[in-house]
Amino acid sequence: MFDHPSAGVVAAEKGNERLELRYGKLILATGARELFLPFPGWTLPGICGAGGLDAMARGGLPVSGKRVVVAGTGPLLLAVAAHVAARGAKVVAICEQAPLRSLIQFAGRMLGQPAKLAQGIRYRWAVRAPMYFGCWPVEARGDGALEKVTLRTRLRRWTVTCDFLACGFHLVPNTELAQLIGCRIEDGLVAVDEMQRTSVENVLCAGEPTGIGGVEMAVIEGQIAGLAAAGALNEAGKFVPRRRKMLGFVRALREAFVLDPELRRLASDATIVCRCEDVVYGDLRRYSGWRDAKLQTRCGMGPCQGRICGAAAEFLFGWCVEGVRPPAFPVLVASLATASTVSEEVQEGS
Amino acid sequence: MREEMRPVLLTVNGRSVEVAEGTTVAAAVLISGAPTRRSVSGEARAPLCGMGICFECRVAIDGRPHQRSCQIVCAAGMDVRTL
Numbered sequence: 001m002f003d004h005p006s007a008g009v010v011a012a013e014k015g016n017e018r019l020e021l022r023y024g025k026l027i028l029a030t031g032a033r034e035l036f037l038p039f040p041g042w043t044l045p046g047i048c049g050a051g052g053l054d055a056m057a058r059g060g061l062p063v064s065g066k067r068v069v070v071a072g073t074g075p076l077l078l079a080v081a082a083h084v085a086a087r088g089a090k091v092v093a094i095c096e097q098a099p100l101r102s103l104i105q106f107a108g109r110m111l112g113q114p115a116k117l118a119q120g121i122r123y124r125w126a127v128r129a130p131m132y133f134g135c136w137p138v139e140a141r142g143d144g145a146l147e148k149v150t151l152r153t154r155l156r157r158w159t160v161t162c163d164f165l166a167c168g169f170h171l172v173p174n175t176e177l178a179q180l181i182g183c184r185i186e187d188g189l190v191a192v193d194e195m196q197r198t199s200v201e202n203v204l205c206a207g208e209p210t211g212i213g214g215v216e217m218a219v220i221e222g223q224i225a226g227l228a229a230a231g232a233l234n235e236a237g238k239f240v241p242r243r244r245k246m247l248g249f250v251r252a253l254r255e256a257f258v259l260d261p262e263l264r265r266l267a268s269d270a271t272i273v274c275r276c277e278d279v280v281y282g283d284l285r286r287y288s289g290w291r292d293a294k295l296q297t298r299c300g301m302g303p304c305q306g307r308i309c310g311a312a313a314e315f316l317f318g319w320c321v322e323g324v325r326p327p328a329f330p331v332l333v334a335s336l337a338t339a340s341t342v343s344e345e346v347q348e349g350s
Numbered sequence: 351m352r353e354e355m356r357p358v359l360l361t362v363n364g365r366s367v368e369v370a371e372g373t374t375v376a377a378a379v380l381i382s383g384a385p386t387r388r389s390v391s392g393e394a395r396a397p398l399c400g401m402g403i404c405f406e407c408r409v410a411i412d413g414r415p416h417q418r419s420c421q422i423v424c425a426a427g428m429d430v431r432t433l
């Protein structure tokens with residue numbers, strides 16, 4: 001789904017076809033993506049997202065016997081380490097950028113969510129690798145592909161050899177489609193009421209775009225949104241207390257895994273920030289904002305439309321990466337040009 | 351507990367690659383040892399996000415360019431071209 005040409009209509013692409021879907025109610029459930037922060041060498045093959053490596057291993061990439069460093073931040077790191085270890089990978093280090101004290105506080109707040117806490121502990125037990133806190137990769141090297149990564153903590157720096165570096169700095173909600181439709185965004189999230197209704201009539205939103213809270217929360221929100229969209233407000237209301245209870249988890253996640261400002265200094269002038277157009281940090285830091293930088297350097301103008309570098313630039317420079325214009329998702333030029341070929345009645349979409 | 355491997359045969363840059371059923375094209379390209387693309391300044395690149403967002407995994411499949419290989423499952427006889 002990439003455009004909202006008029007109220008009650010969304011444009012989507014399916015194969016080579018452009019579809020115009022008419023809706024009475026629309027539920028946006030666009031999820032989140034990983035945040036990637038640039039550091040010297042991060043574009044080498046062998047370096048991918050934490051969730052990225054997990055997804056690729058599930059997609060048939062053999063990791064058995066491979067040396068893997070998992071780095072970044074958030075509960076996803078342990079999950080990914082456990083998953084790839086179960087597939088035979090040798091996890092050599094888990095590097096969490098947050099300090100140990102944040103994690104202890106987080107675990108304390110999780111006592112009210114014993115199932116989640118138990119899962120975290122299970123994951124940790126499943127992996128033999130050492131886990132470091134306040135730790136992240138500062139440089140990756142290799143001849144055409146990753147060979148070595150240098151890690152740092154406050155106290156030391158050391159280099160490990162590895163085949164994969166799975167590195168993701170938690171999640172960024174996908175709010176582009178909601179922004180395009182005109183939904184109010186607050187603090188980077190799609191603002192919704194207790195019935196998951198956005199500020200735009202007949203448009204609801206569920207899951208990660210309204211707050212990063214894991215799969216259980218997303219499912220509850222999906223149930224509320226579905227029932228509310230169908231007009232069953234009383235039924236939907238029954239899920240509201242469960243959702244409210246989980247908001248504590250959302251807040252705890254945000255606070256525990258807040259990014260260390262030191263990470264802003266990871267990139268050097270020669271480090272690529274925009275991978276589509278190969279725009280380096282040194283070229284970007286001369287500009288005062290995203291719009292300017294984009295016009296002058298083509299940063300964010302490639303196929304990913306700034307989905308990777310835009311979120312990084314927000315963190316690195318404090319820029320406000322706004323102004324979504326269609327297409328909200330890269331599509332074939334033909335889809336933008338041709339008039340609608342098919343029209344379908346739908347109740348919901350994502 | 352691994353499912354019995356049912357091989358799918360395809361080619362990556364003309365070389366045959368055999369993968370298990372359900373394998374993504376991105377994984378097949380990595381198994382073949384090729385990077386998925388060259389960046390505008392000539393760097394070798396491989397998949398980053400694994401979820402259809404970064405476009406680092408784009409390749410040509412059966413003549414159609416710019417396909418996000420992490421989102422496409424291998425089919426027998428596919429002709430995959432990188433770079």
Ligand SMILES: Cc1cc2nc3c(=O)[nH]c(=O)nc-3n(C[C@H](O)[C@H](O)[C@H](O)COP(=O)(O)OP(=O)(O)OC[C@H]3O[C@@H](n4cnc5c(N)ncnc54)[C@H](O)[C@@H]3O)c2cc1C
Nearest residue numbers: 001029030031032051054079207208214215216218329350
């Ligand atoms: C490796 C990994 C391990 C995880 N482990 C756990 C765990 O152990 N416990 C836990 O609680 N959570 C876990 N999570 C998080 C969990 O997956 C998410 O919280 C949950 O999936 C969020 O659901 P969602 O519906 O909001 O988004 P998603 O499940 O991400 O779904 C969003 C969908 O929208 C689609 N989409 C986006 N934009 C568009 C568009 N413009 N047009 C059409 N479609 C679009 C996407 O392709 C995607 O299919 C994990 C995540 C990952 C990546």
Ligand code: FES
Nearest residue numbers: 400403404405420
């Ligand atoms: S790996 Fe990012 S789009 Fe395929």
